[in-house]
């Protein structure tokens with residue numbers, strides 16, 4: 001199970017989650033936010049935006065050179081996306097489980113991609129792959145004043 005993330009399972013981290021343009025067009029924003037909310041994580045940033053080619057290329061810079069890269073940039077910039085920052089214990093690994101693996105064909109039923117998508121090139125959602133990426137991506141997509149630190153009233157009912 002996500003072996004590279006095991007060390008972070010007990011730490012408070014942040015992750016960058018994004019409903020991709022297909023998810024917005026298909027009206028899945030509420031459903032997707034709801035899954036993270038119900039899990040119990042803390043939302044610290046949320047906005048709708050249409051991103052520039054530069055931002056998309058910076059976000060996916062590790063994939064530059066892949067054959068699907070140009071198509072990926074076209075896809076991500078093709079319409080509005082919903083950007084979110086979520087915080088919590090083990091949030092990066094948990095979010096990856098909620099999202100499911102990259103290829104929706106292989107994603108478990110019950111996961112977002114397993115339930116709501118068909119192909120890798122239209123897999124409705126992004127989630128950071130490590131605590132370091134989480135930090136980098138939250139900082140890349142949000143300005144400081146757009147993030148809110150707040151005390152959820154239910155915290156003690158979620159974390160022992």
Ligand code: GDP
Pocket residue numbers: 063068071072101102120121122123125126127129
């Ligand atoms: P993720 O972390 O699960 O989103 O997957 P990656 O970081 O490996 O890839 C980023 C995104 O690029 C994926 O979510 C897909 O939308 C897209 N992608 C990855 N591999 C492929 C591929 O083989 N074909 C196509 N069309 N898109 C891909």
Ligand code: MG
Pocket residue numbers: 127128129
């Ligand atoms: Mg990735």
